[in-house]
Structures are given as C-alpha cells and as structure tokens.
Amino acid sequence: MSLAPAPRVTAASYVKCTNCEIRERAVCATCDADELRQLEEIKYYRSFDAGQPIMFEGDEMHFVASVVTGAATLSRTLPDGRIQMLGLLLPSDFIGRPGRDLVAYDVTALRDVTLCCFRRKPFEAMLARTPHLNARLLDMSLDELDVAREWMLLLGRKTAREKITCLLTLVARRKAALQRRKLADGLTFEIPMSREAMANYLGLTIETVSRQISALRKEKILELQGTRRITLLDLTRLAAQTGDGIDIALSA
Amino acid sequence: MSLAPAPRVTAASYVKCTNCEIRERAVCATCDADELRQLEEIKYYRSFDAGQPIMFEGDEMHFVASVVTGAATLSRTLPDGRIQMLGLLLPSDFIGRPGRDLVAYDVTALRDVTLCCFRRKPFEAMLARTPHLNARLLDMSLDELDVAREWMLLLGRKTAREKITCLLTLVARRKAALQRRKLADGLTFEIPMSREAMANYLGLTIETVSRQISALRKEKILELQGTRRITLLDLTRLAAQTGDGIDIALSA
DNA sequence: CGTGTAATTGAGTCCCCTCAATCGCCGTGG
DNA sequence: CCACGGCGATTGAGGGGACTCAATTACACG
Numbered sequence: 001m002s003l004a005p006a007p008r009v010t011a012a013s014y015v016k017c018t019n020c021e022i023r024e025r026a027v028c029a030t031c032d033a034d035e036l037r038q039l040e041e042i043k044y045y046r047s048f049d050a051g052q053p054i055m056f057e058g059d060e061m062h063f064v065a066s067v068v069t070g071a072a073t074l075s076r077t078l079p080d081g082r083i084q085m086l087g088l089l090l091p092s093d094f095i096g097r098p099g100r101d102l103v104a105y106d107v108t109a110l111r112d113v114t115l116c117c118f119r120r121k122p123f124e125a126m127l128a129r130t131p132h133l134n135a136r137l138l139d140m141s142l143d144e145l146d147v148a149r150e151w152m153l154l155l156g157r158k159t160a161r162e163k164i165t166c167l168l169t170l171v172a173r174r175k176a177a178l179q180r181r182k183l184a185d186g187l188t189f190e191i192p193m194s195r196e197a198m199a200n201y202l203g204l205t206i207e208t209v210s211r212q213i214s215a216l217r218k219e220k221i222l223e224l225q226g227t228r229r230i231t232l233l234d235l236t237r238l239a240a241q242t243g244d245g246i247d248i249a250l251s252a
Numbered sequence: 253m254s255l256a257p258a259p260r261v262t263a264a265s266y267v268k269c270t271n272c273e274i275r276e277r278a279v280c281a282t283c284d285a286d287e288l289r290q291l292e293e294i295k296y297y298r299s300f301d302a303g304q305p306i307m308f309e310g311d312e313m314h315f316v317a318s319v320v321t322g323a324a325t326l327s328r329t330l331p332d333g334r335i336q337m338l339g340l341l342l343p344s345d346f347i348g349r350p351g352r353d354l355v356a357y358d359v360t361a362l363r364d365v366t367l368c369c370f371r372r373k374p375f376e377a378m379l380a381r382t383p384h385l386n387a388r389l390l391d392m393s394l395d396e397l398d399v400a401r402e403w404m405l406l407l408g409r410k411t412a413r414e415k416i417t418c419l420l421t422l423v424a425r426r427k428a429a430l431q432r433r434k435l436a437d438g439l440t441f442e443i444p445m446s447r448e449a450m451a452n453y454l455g456l457t458i459e460t461v462s463r464q465i466s467a468l469r470k471e472k473i474l475e476l477q478g479t480r481r482i483t484l485l486d487l488t489r490l491a492a493q494t495g496d497g498i499d500i501a502l503s504a
Numbered sequence: 505c506g507t508g509t510a511a512t513t514g515a516g517t518c519c520c521c522t523c524a525a526t527c528g529c530c531g532t533g534g
Numbered sequence: 535c536c537a538c539g540g541c542g543a544t545t546g547a548g549g550g551g552a553c554t555c556a557a558t559t560a561c562a563c564g
Contacts, residue, residue: 141393194510458543463545
C-alpha cells in the first residue's frame with residue numbers, strides 16, 4: 001500500500017503572495033499589504049522544464065518575473081556560437097529590466113523552474129508610484145552588480161584551476177547557508193548544472209572543466225558519486241587554490 | 253603679449269547644481285529644485301591627480317560621489333597582484349554604494365578627476381525619502397549591470413584580437429557620440445589610458461596588448477602618432493574582428 | 505538491457521603568458 | 535646642447551596552459 005503522490009504546484013495553481021516562499025527576499029519583500037494586493041492583480045505563474053528557453057535576446061519583453069523555484073541562467077551567444085553565461089538565477093532573483101522593450105539576454109531554464117510573472121507595463125506603472133518596490137529593486141540590482149563584477153575578476157584573471165575551485169566553494173557555501181550549518185570537511189552536494197553549463201559559466205571548454213575535476217579527484221581533494229554528486233574531502237586545500245586567499249574563500 | 257590663463261575650476265571652487273555640466277545625466281538628473289537644494293547642503297568637491305588612489309577596497313566609505321570631469325577606474329586586485337579593471341568611470345557616473353559601510357573596489361584616478369561628493373549618511377537618508385533619486389539611481393545601476401555583463405562576455409569568450417578591437421571601436425564610438433557625428437573612416441582620437449590600463453581592462457598582459465596594436469598597424473587598420481594617439485584607417489575591417497558581427501560593432 | 509547523450513581521456517596545436525632585452529620619449533641636470 | 539636616467543612601450547624567444555579534434559567510457563533513461 002502506497003501513499004498518494006504529493007500534490008505538485010503547477011503553472012496553473014495560484015499562490016497568494018502572503019503565503020509565497022520567496023516573500024522575504026524577492027522584489028516584493030518590502031511591499032505592504034496593499035501593494036501586495038496590487039501585485040496579485042498583475043501576476044501569473046509559468047513553469048518551464050529543464051533545458052527549455054524562457055526568453056531570447058531581442059524578443060519583446062512582455063513580462064518581468066521572480067524565480068519562485070528551480071534555477072535559470074542568463075547568457076549571451078556570439079554569432080559563431082560561443083556562449084558565455086552571465087548570471088545564475090535562483091529563487092527570489094528577478095528577471096527582466098523595467099523600462100526596456102527588448103530582452104537583452106537569453107534566459108534558459110537550468111532545472112525545472114517556476115516563475116512569478118508580472119505583466120510589464122502595469123509593473124512599470126506600479127514601480128513608478130511605489131517607493132518600496134523601487135528601493136527593493138535598487139538594492140537587488142546593486143547586489144547583482146557586485147556579483148557580476150566578482151565574476152569579471154574570475155573571467156579576466158583566474159586560471160582554469162582557480163575558476164573550478166571558485167565555483168565549487170561557491171556552491172558549497174550556498175549549500176551550507178541553505179542548511180544553516182558551517183562549511184566543514186566531508187561536505188556532499190549536487191552540482192546544479194552540467195559540465196557544459198559549468199564551462200559556459202567559467203569561460204572554459206567542457207574538456208578543461210572535466211580535466212580539472214579529474215585532477216582534483218586524483219589529488220584527493222574531492223570525490224565523485226556519479227557525475228553530478230560531489231564530496232569535498234579537503235576544503236582547506238580546495239580553498240587554497242581559488243586565488244582569493246584562503247581566508248576569503250572559506251568565509252563570506 | 254599673451255592672454256591671461258583661463259581660470260581653472262579647482263576642488264575648492266563651488267558650482268551650483270543648476271549650472272553643473274553633468275546636471276542632465278548624473279544621479280541628480282531627475283531632481284527638482286527643492287531636491288537640488290538638499291543636495292547642495294551635503295555636497296562638496298574633491299580633485300585627484302591622474303594615477304592617485306581615490307578609495308581602497310575595505311576602506312570605510314565616507315562619501316558617495318559623481319564624476320564631474322576626468323576619468324577614474326574601478327578595479328580589484330588578487331593577493332598575488334593580478335589586477336582586473338571592473339569599470340570605467342566617466343563624467344556623470346556614480347561612485348559608491350548607498351547602504352554599505354565598506355568600499356568594495358579600488359577606485360583610482362585614470363586622469364585628473366573632479367568628484368562631486370555627498371556625505372554618505374545624509375545621502376542615504378535623502379535617498380530613502382526621495383523617489384526621484386531612487387528611480388534615477390536604479391536606472392543608472394541597471395545600465396551599469398548591462399555594461400558589466402557585456403564585459404563578462406568579452407573577458408570570458410573573446411580572443412586577444414577581439415578584445416583589442418572591441419575596446420578601440422568602443423572608444424571611437426564614444427568619441428563620435430561626443431562630437432555628435434557619425435562613425436567614419438579616418439577617425440583620430442586619444443586613448444584615455446595607458447597600455448597597462450588597457451591590459452587590466454581586457455584581461456590581457458601589456459605585451460599582448462602592444463603586440464596586437466602593432467599587428468593592426470602592420471595590417472594598415474590603424475596608425476599611431478606617438479603612443480596614445482590613434483587613427484583608425486579601416487573601420488570596416490576593424491569592426492569585422494570584434495567577434496560581435498560587423499553590423500553590431502558599427503552601430504549602437 | 506540497449507541506446508543516446510554526457511563526460512572523460514588522449515594527442516597535438518596554438519594562443520597568450522613569461523622573461524628579458526631594447527627602444528623611444530621626456531624631463532633633468534651637467 | 536647633449537648626456538643621462540627613468541618610465542612606458544615595443545619586440546623577441548621560449549614555454550605552458552587551455553583549446554581543438556577525436557576516440558572511448560560512463561551514465562541516465564526508456
């Protein structure tokens with residue numbers, strides 16, 4: 001005898017803002033009850049399967065959105081096919097730019113993803129008359145700017161080894177933060193992206209990513225279970241190779 | 253008989269906001285008369301000679317500022333000395349992040365520069381009660397974010413040749429925009445930075461920058477007068493090598 | 505259990521970096 | 535006036551790290 005499958009939230013099912021799991025951190029975080037009511041009127045949910053495109057560069061932008069669950073990527077492609085990932089969009093992150101008609105980057109579902117979409121024009125109108133929303137969006141944008149600049153340093157000046165170890169410590173830190181526990185040896189986690197996505201994120205090729213990971217394994221710094229599941233065996237030696245200085249890499 | 257030297261605006265001399273040359277584009281662009289009056293009360297001017305540091309990463313941030321004249325750079329340095337430039341700050345650009353106590357990046361005067369500084373705490377207070385200021389800062393931040401992401405693509409995926417030609421077309425475009433004329437062959441301009449600064453901006457070494465410029469000269473794509481002054485002889489062939497597709501490189 | 509996609513591994517090449525010497529431009533002082 | 539020194543830029547030689555191309559291998563999924 002088996003239990004009935006847990007009900008799954010789909011694109012159709014509607015969640016009240018007050019019950020929303022990203023309520024605390026999304027663009028609506030500082031909105032009051034009345035402002036939430038206004039948002040309720042212009043919002044709708046959409047889901048995308050892993051790997052599916054969400055927006056293409058150059059498309060008309062009909063909505064802006066918050067990521068509710070899952071993960072998406074921001075990227076740009078050169079005419080000859082080279083791809084650079086420009087951002088990783090996780091729950092509570094904001095997609096789209098108010099005041100702009102065309103989409104500036106490709107947005108792709110990295111895993112199954114659910115978006116809380118706001119029709120763009122009404123959202124812009126509300127933004128113009130709602131300081132709370134404006135202030136929150138400013139704060140989020142400045143955070144994104146810091147993240148982008150951090151990544152510029154990595155892309156411009158770090159070696160393949162440094163890039164990989166940076167990414168791994170980043171994911172490990174996020175995992176630890178999510179579980180509210182300290183970063184410690186023996187940490188195991190699932191990497192939320194394929195080797196190709198890692199390569200596009202780090203400005204490397206798939207082969208180089210793979211070789212670096214194999215090398216780290218031979219050096220007993222990490223272990224693989226399958227292809228996505230990673231156990232970090234020696235966090236200290238890992239952090240020592242990020243190029244940032246070990247103290248910085250382990251904190252923050 | 254010689255003319256008297258033109259009076260030079262120094263750090264001490266005070267300019268009223270209504271007469272300010274960056275009035276139209278700076279953070280104060282959308283402020284009304286009363287708001288300008290409030291800004292007047294918390295602002296002061298500072299000047300820095302070319303090459304001088306303005307802020308160091310980790311310093312306490314006592315003021316935020318707008319660049320009035322000249323140019324500055326935003327950069328970060330790794331423990332072993334590698335430098336990556338993260339932004340170019342030109343007149344009307346904003347420096348500093350409201351709501352943060354510590355400076356996140358090194359800021360350095362690229363040329364002689366004059367800043368319009370606002371004491372941070374009063375500025376933050378004003379930001380909190382002034383939607384105009386908030387909206388303007390949001391818009392500027394989103395622009396910066398786009399610039400940063402464009403640069404991520406360059407740093408992560410472009411070759412040395414592509415990087416150099418991108419920078420040259422960028423400077424040429426800005427020069428043309430400033431002079432309100434179209435981008436055309438025979439364009440001559442002064443590069444606003446040393447080879448070292450170019451290298452740090454592009455994620456290359458000085459030697460590679462120099463070699464690429466020499467190669468472009470041998471290919472009759474450009475000419476040098478001295479070391480800073482450049483004449484672009486064949487804009488089409490230059491733009492063809494940016495990796496962006498020639499149409500994009502020549503427009504925008 | 506088979507099949508297709510993702511990941512790994514190998515061989516070879518090339519682009520950019522490193523190290524080092526030289527050049528050119530200026531301001532200074534003899 | 536020119537020699538000198540300092541700094542930025544150029545050029546050269548050589549090496550290495552990441553890429554390309556290609557062949558397996560491992561894994562996920564039906």
